[in-house]
Amino acid sequence: MLKILLDTINREKLISIGDGVLIGVSGGPDSISLLYALNELREKLDIRIVVVHLNHLFRDDAYLDANYVKKISDSLNIKSYIFEKDISLMAKENGMSFEEAGRIERYRLFNEVRKKENLDVIAIAQNKNDQAETVLMRLIRGTGLKGLTGIEYKRNDGVIRPILDVDRKLIEKYCEDNNLNPRRDYTNFEDVYFRNKVRLNLIPYIENEFNVNIIDKTVRTSSILRGDEDFLEKYTSGLVNEIFYFDLPKSTLDRDRYLNLHLAIRKRLIRLIVKKINGDINDLSFNDIESINRLIINNRQGAKFYWKNVIFETEYSELKIYIDKKNSKEDYLSKNLDLKIMEASEAAHCQLKNKNEVFLDYEKIEGQLSIRYRKNGDSFVPYGMNTHKKLSRYFIDKKVAKDLRDFVPLICDKDNIVWVYGFSINDNYKITKKTKKVIALKLV
Amino acid sequence: MLKILLDTINREKLISIGDGVLIGVSGGPDSISLLYALNELREKLDIRIVVVHLNHLFRDDAYLDANYVKKISDSLNIKSYIFEKDISLMAKENGMSFEEAGRIERYRLFNEVRKKENLDVIAIAQNKNDQAETVLMRLIRGTGLKGLTGIEYKRNDGVIRPILDVDRKLIEKYCEDNNLNPRRDYTNFEDVYFRNKVRLNLIPYIENEFNVNIIDKTVRTSSILRGDEDFLEKYTSGLVNEIFYFDLPKSTLDRDRYLNLHLAIRKRLIRLIVKKINGDINDLSFNDIESINRLIINNRQGAKFYWKNVIFETEYSELKIYIDKKNSKEDYLSKNLDLKIMEASEAAHCQLKNKNEVFLDYEKIEGQLSIRYRKNGDSFVPYGMNTHKKLSRYFIDKKVAKDLRDFVPLICDKDNIVWVYGFSINDNYKITKKTKKVIALKLV
Numbered sequence: 001m002l003k004i005l006l007d008t009i010n011r012e013k014l015i016s017i018g019d020g021v022l023i024g025v026s027g028g029p030d031s032i033s034l035l036y037a038l039n040e041l042r043e044k045l046d047i048r049i050v051v052v053h054l055n056h057l058f059r060d061d062a063y064l065d066a067n068y069v070k071k072i073s074d075s076l077n078i079k080s081y082i083f084e085k086d087i088s089l090m091a092k093e094n095g096m097s098f099e100e101a102g103r104i105e106r107y108r109l110f111n112e113v114r115k116k117e118n119l120d121v122i123a124i125a126q127n128k129n130d131q132a133e134t135v136l137m138r139l140i141r142g143t144g145l146k147g148l149t150g151i152e153y154k155r156n157d158g159v160i161r162p163i164l165d166v167d168r169k170l171i172e173k174y175c176e177d178n179n180l181n182p183r184r185d186y187t188n189f190e191d192v193y194f195r196n197k198v199r200l201n202l203i204p205y206i207e208n209e210f211n212v213n214i215i216d217k218t219v220r221t222s223s224i225l226r227g228d229e230d231f232l233e234k235y236t237s238g239l240v241n242e243i244f245y246f247d248l249p250k251s252t253l254d255r256d257r258y259l260n261l262h263l264a265i266r267k268r269l270i271r272l273i274v275k276k277i278n279g280d281i282n283d284l285s286f287n288d289i290e291s292i293n294r295l296i297i298n299n300r301q302g303a304k305f306y307w308k309n310v311i312f313e314t315e316y317s318e319l320k321i322y323i324d325k326k327n328s329k330e331d332y333l334s335k336n337l338d339l340k341i342m343e344a345s346e347a348a349h350c351q352l353k354n355k356n357e358v359f360l361d362y363e364k365i366e367g368q369l370s371i372r373y374r375k376n377g378d379s380f381v382p383y384g385m386n387t388h389k390k391l392s393r394y395f396i397d398k399k400v401a402k403d404l405r406d407f408v409p410l411i412c413d414k415d416n417i418v419w420v421y422g423f424s425i426n427d428n429y430k431i432t433k434k435t436k437k438v439i440a441l442k443l444v
Numbered sequence: 445m446l447k448i449l450l451d452t453i454n455r456e457k458l459i460s461i462g463d464g465v466l467i468g469v470s471g472g473p474d475s476i477s478l479l480y481a482l483n484e485l486r487e488k489l490d491i492r493i494v495v496v497h498l499n500h501l502f503r504d505d506a507y508l509d510a511n512y513v514k515k516i517s518d519s520l521n522i523k524s525y526i527f528e529k530d531i532s533l534m535a536k537e538n539g540m541s542f543e544e545a546g547r548i549e550r551y552r553l554f555n556e557v558r559k560k561e562n563l564d565v566i567a568i569a570q571n572k573n574d575q576a577e578t579v580l581m582r583l584i585r586g587t588g589l590k591g592l593t594g595i596e597y598k599r600n601d602g603v604i605r606p607i608l609d610v611d612r613k614l615i616e617k618y619c620e621d622n623n624l625n626p627r628r629d630y631t632n633f634e635d636v637y638f639r640n641k642v643r644l645n646l647i648p649y650i651e652n653e654f655n656v657n658i659i660d661k662t663v664r665t666s667s668i669l670r671g672d673e674d675f676l677e678k679y680t681s682g683l684v685n686e687i688f689y690f691d692l693p694k695s696t697l698d699r700d701r702y703l704n705l706h707l708a709i710r711k712r713l714i715r716l717i718v719k720k721i722n723g724d725i726n727d728l729s730f731n732d733i734e735s736i737n738r739l740i741i742n743n744r745q746g747a748k749f750y751w752k753n754v755i756f757e758t759e760y761s762e763l764k765i766y767i768d769k770k771n772s773k774e775d776y777l778s779k780n781l782d783l784k785i786m787e788a789s790e791a792a793h794c795q796l797k798n799k800n801e802v803f804l805d806y807e808k809i810e811g812q813l814s815i816r817y818r819k820n821g822d823s824f825v826p827y828g829m830n831t832h833k834k835l836s837r838y839f840i841d842k843k844v845a846k847d848l849r850d851f852v853p854l855i856c857d858k859d860n861i862v863w864v865y866g867f868s869i870n871d872n873y874k875i876t877k878k879t880k881k882v883i884a885l886k887l888v
Contacts, residue, residue: 139662140661142661142665197653197654201653202649202650202653206584209645212584214584217583217586221583221586224730225592227706227708230706230708264674264675267671
């Protein structure tokens with residue numbers, strides 16, 4: 001275990017001598033082994049360790065996980081931060097899935113502690129089986145090269161996965177050998193249903209049927225693919241500044257040089273460009289990319305392709321790319337607000353699925369609800385805070401693309417913004433134990 | 445069906461207007477639909493069609509397949525060639541698997557007819573399900589990017605797969621709609637056991653368990669990967685001539701320029717170079733490639749890495765790559781010839797598994813058997829021919845790398861080469877119905 005761990009740390013350059021390392025510890029076998037093993041390497045690597053645990057208040061006995069993490073950290077003489085937060089509630093209030101809310105809150109806390117303790121990296125315990133499962137899950141859903149490379153050892157934001165080469169059996173053995181007694185019924189928050197099917201059904205099925213270690217095979221394949229993906233990513237990044245000129249309000253793509261590129265590189269380039277313009281590309285489909293490529297090839301003057309509120313427009317021998325303020329306005333203005341009022345007891349049973357739904361305390365709302373865009377001086381109380389924050393500042397902190405800030409729908413009552421659509425409700429309107437009636441808002 | 449077929453033909457540029465198209469027809473649903481559909485497009489594409497069928501004499505009623513293919517070709521007014529050959533026997537005599545022997549014979553006949561009839565392409569009926577199965581099989585065995593791109597639509601040698609985007613259900617429906625009655629128990633010769641497990645067990649399992657069309661997802665993923673693979677292949681081919689100087693006896697790799705390359709490209713470059721030097725790279729493992737890369741990085745003067753009889757040797761700031769005649773000679777000379785003599789009836793039950801085993805007619809052999817390398821004037825009767833051919837000519841036709849020709853072991857009796865190891869037995873020594881005693885030869 002220590003050998004594999006060290007190999008991974010060195011090969012992937014995860015930790016440098018003298019680093020401060022934050023470890024996210026749930027209390028399960030993976031994170032407990034990660035903690036214990038990194039502690040064994042503490043002197044050798046000359047690292048400083050801090051543990052962070054979040055009690056999601058999901059199970060009644062979740063405090064036992066927290067106690068265990070505290071106890072083991074203390075016994076290793078490692079500083080630990082134990083937080084708790086009602087993630088189910090947070091999910092409901094923000095219209096997120098439980099998994100998403102948990103992830104957001106965990107990373108918020110990780111970053112808070114990291115800053116406070118001046119730490120360099122955030123170590124997360126995902127293992128080789130998780131890696132293989134992720135690759136197979138993506139294959140089943142359909143994916144591209146990037147998807148098949150699986151979980152990253154190291155992200156740009158300092159998150160590292162040091163035990164990604166260690167398989168579950170070895171972790172169990174390590175726990176046993178070192179008399180660790182990790183929590184068994186700790187909650188695994190990621191994609192539980194689908195992942196469990198892959199883990200408990202599909203993988204054993206393939207292993208039996210084909211007499212093959214599919215975990216090893218899959219991880220090996222994905223590590224081969226990672227090299228190719230890495231090269232392609234770097235190659236395209238190197239090109240983008242030569243061919244694409246970012247400017248406001250309109251950016252320009254050099255059509256002639258674009259057409260000289262291989263189709264595979266063109267597609268990657270389009271993804272990079274849309275990311276630069278729009279901030280995220282989560283909904284950019286392969287079909288969208290093909291449409292944009294066709295638009296550039298055909299080069300009919302003035303022809304346009306719309307993706308969200310980004311416009312691609314052919315103009316002489318160039319392609320112009322810009323945020324369409326007018327269209328995005330129309331787009332959003334055409335949205336309807338759906339309201340539904342219910343008893344708090346009833347709301348407790350409802351699960352909000354999307355970012356376009358929220359629950360608020362109905363009795364806090366004054367006057368009529370309306371939708372508008374931002375204006376000078378707007379402020380609100382972001383969820384989880386207790387003072388007003390300027391909306392302009394909020395958008396900067398949330399890294400909302402400048403061009404988009406004017407087009408985020410704000411749902412307001414008589415005096416206040418009650419919901420910054422897609423981002424946060426106003427904390428003053430959240431559901432509390434005193435809430436009697438709940439209003440469900442949905443923008444469609 | 446016709447629409448998908450036309451889309452594929454156009455997108456992948458499989459057939460040009462006026463082409464002569466040879467279709468390999470087994471008589472099963474896939475090849476019969478391919479034949480019928482291409483015939484429907486005959487005028488539109490302005491193509492000339494010729495059908496080739498090989499009866500493998502594997503089942504007693506295999507002639508029914510042949511009859512059916514002949515009948516349907518005649519009814520469509522299409523010229524057909526119906527061949528027959530005892531593939532089981534051929535496999536035995538040449539130390540090949542049945543599948544391999546069948547493939548070799550089919551392609552031999554395809555190329556013969558193609559030449560005679562002056563045809564442009566050889567169309568083979570593999571469908572979308574075959575494609576998905578191939579990708580999943582490779583994933584289970586472990587693979588790289590190239591492997592995940594699956595079956596090629598078009599090979600450099602003129603083989604095309606026009607119905608690779610058509611799924612099996614649609615083919616069945618097409619057969620029904622057009623009152624085709626393809627043969628049902630025709631023999632599928634490729635990798636039957638493993639493929640059937642994937643087809644009949646794994647794919648239905650995933651479809652049930654995850655409620656997903658895994659055929660579509662897999663084919664879509666592999667088509668996305670194909671773009672990336674194609675770019676990487678072209679990119680590396682473009683580099684190889686700049687960095688690698690082919691020469692005899694020693695070729696040179698520019699170490700400095702090599703070290704400037706991304707690791708993923710280096711690995712691809714090594715594969716290309718070994719292919720240039722050795723002809724094939726079937727046994728070149730990922731570990732071999734990593735060893736060669738490490739050799740180049742470390743650059744210890746005179747350090748060597750051996751792969752088969754190719755040597756990689758560091759020399760100043762370069763890497764020298766060459767065939768090691770001395771070593772390869774020793775290597776081959778150290779081989780032992782295993783002999784076993786048996787009754788013909790006994791031999792009939794033995795399956796030869798490898799290229800290093802053959803069966804010959806024992807009574808044809810005169811004098812002692814010996815092993816040697818080629819010398820001027822060598823000739824023999826290649827299997828399937830009835831006249832002597834110069835060995836030098838034979839090697840050229842078989843595209844054996846020049847440097848290797850001196851090192852192919854020849855097993856000889858008193859006057860003749862009876863077996864060109866790894867390539868062919870002498871036709872005069874093959875097993876016939878008159879054979880009484882069989883000698884099994886094995887080079888170990």
